[in-house]
Amino acid sequence: MGAVADVELLKIGAVAQRSGVPVKTIRFYCDEGLLQPASRSEGRYRLFDHSVFAELALIRNLRAMDLPLSAVHGVLSARRSGVCTCADLQATIRGKLGEIQSRIEDLQTLESDLQTMLASWQSCGGR
Template sequence: MDPLPLAAAQDAPGLRIGEMAKISGFSVKTIRFYCDQGLLHTARSEGRYRIFSSDSLAELEIIRALRSMDVPIGELARILEVRRAGVCNCSVLKDSIATKLLSIDSRIQELQMMKSELARLLSSWQDCGGAKAEDAAKK
């Protein structure tokens, strides 16, 4: 079954969790987790199914982007609440992204130094002259 087109989903009165999963690319289990953590708000149908608004799709995209930057769940919840209140938090997000970029650059430098050190160690490696592990295993 093809996923619902995003435009049609936005016009729908409410989406069930399976539809949200198909449209967003998140698993049903992950969406449930985000609901349980208070990141996504839902209503319940008469049959007790979770019903999501089209705003939840936008929030899932924000969650995806921020989780890729390792933003903790608690911070995500705060960002989403501020957004729902209609307060612009662009500067907070921009600062978070800039901080993550600096962290990645720092980690890249650390890994490059480690790589250089390992390459130096390997190039200067000398066999110890003792019996090779394969030879010792045969005895």
């Protein structure tokens, strides 16, 4: 266990409480290979070091971009190995940014249309 023994390890419940990510989700991420416990207790509980919080934040951000789990796995694997996939990730982020900007424009148009509709109803006096 060596270096791991010198680091405070947290059970899954403590990780869930501190991160706000449900235990069930953390288990799912482990089962899918996205998260890797640092160790297991004698009772076979998953134990995590503090790097799990950065990984959970990254997973949340990547999933918020609607990236499939396989892509999230690739980013995490590359990050752990030190192999840079910046160009691919930047291209994905640029694409998602474009989608979000388009959605914002659509929502702003809808907002304007609704405000116009509401104003015309208010001026009719309820008749």
